[in-house]
Amino acid sequence: MKRTGLFFGTFNPLHIGHLVIANHMVEFSELEEVWFVVTPRSPFKVKDSLLEDHHRFQMVYEAVADYPKLGVSDIEFKLPQPNYTIDTLTALHERHEGERTFALIMGEDNLRSFHKWKNYEAILEYYELYVYPRLGPGTIPDNLVDHPRIHRVDAPIMEISATFIRKQHKAGKNIRPLLPAAVWKYMDEMNFYR
Template identity: 55%
Template structure:
């Protein structure tokens, strides 16, 4: 089985994430998409994150009606901060019959050369890239790489940061979130301060 790993803090997961995940599930050769909730991204401040299990619960709520999209807490059990190369090695050991690929936006592809052991990742895994506005110049080594696949997914310019700030400023963000996720956020009074 070919699994696409879509990493994120999902703080919160929003319809943009779901549109990309579903597009990858339906319009690529990936059999399943695993939404990997990252406890601590080395490039993000941990102080702004909701609890790991609250974010995992939101991903579970968002994905429960999608048979090809699954929540994953695989990184919760790994040393912090998490590095993708370590997560991939752990998954390969745990699920030897699966083939794992990465899903990322063009903006992340631009910084791939800064990732820990990125050459090892590219040597062993395919990368499925979705378009982003203003992603800048793609590093030449990644332009025609045989392991990098550009998928013509819809361009979604919606960020979790914008949603959190909007909630704090008492704006209605319900249309930007899966309904069950919005209900959970609202009833828990998340992001209001």
């Protein structure tokens, strides 16, 4: 069975930091492939800066087209809202049973609050977590520090944010080097974030 890492996010837009982390995970951990799971726009939180689901999916799709070990999933678009990670994992497991095992990829900042996630114990019982370093305050709960299903991967620390990219693009700054070429092309052609 193929070991597939799941990298969740709004990817609004996907930037080179996301690609670096995903590629690092697939090249320097036990994961054989990484899927970007594009999180849908919440019906309860409408943000003007959040592009429609299909646009964000398309940008990720085009960005990973040349990376055979990277993929994109719209599974959460088809699930009832609000959606929780445990529900997505269950749906993916049912859809790919016998073909793939799934693991979560998350930043250390998310691990610090992981104990607040819905059914986090069940996630840890059935799935592994691959954690990359992040700067910032907070401590990891004691029960997660040496957990056998949590693997720390010494990935590069990427302090690039989609919020920064959107803000600076709107201000007329050249943010093109922070984006995969396909994402920049799509953004520019569609006149997004201006």
